[in-house]
Amino acid sequence: MAIIIEKGRISKDIEIAKNVFAGFDRTDRLIEIQLLNVSDHDAPWFTLEAAAKYLDVSKRTLLRWIKVRKLKPSKVGREYRIKPEELQKVNV
Numbered sequence: 001m002a003i004i005i006e007k008g009r010i011s012k013d014i015e016i017a018k019n020v021f022a023g024f025d026r027t028d029r030l031i032e033i034q035l036l037n038v039s040d041h042d043a044p045w046f047t048l049e050a051a052a053k054y055l056d057v058s059k060r061t062l063l064r065w066i067k068v069r070k071l072k073p074s075k076v077g078r079e080y081r082i083k084p085e086e087l088q089k090v091n092v
Contacts (some may be wrong), residue, residue, distance in 0.1 A: 001044075001084075003033040003054060045074070045081035054087060065090065 008031045010023035023032035035044055052059045065071040066080065071090055073080040 001035045003035075003050075004031070005033065005053060006031050045076075045083060046087065048073075048080050048082070051082045051087055055090065 006029065008025045008029070010031050011026045012024045012028075013021045013034075014024070016022050019036040021034040021036070022030055023034065025031050046054060048059050048062055052062055055062075062071060062080075066073060071082065072086055073082040075081070
């Protein structure tokens with residue numbers, strides 16, 4: 001699975017965790033995050049910040065959607081975590 005943050009050409013990949021790679025362009029801007037062997041593990045959870053970037057909306061918009069139940073996250077401590085399936089259900 002790949003999360004494309006910005007269009008561009010990846011010139012360097014760095015492993016930031018087991019089976020998780022960050023792709024950078026020539027100017028060291030983060031372009032893409034790759035999750036390898038996702039089917040072998042539970043689905044990754046998105047933070048509010050990552051979900052906002054993925055959907056290209058603000059955190060405030062996500063919080064509003066949570067309040068009106070358009071988006072159904074889980075809460076881990078004080079923070080929200082959102083499954084990828086939930087993000088795919090949202091019509092932006």
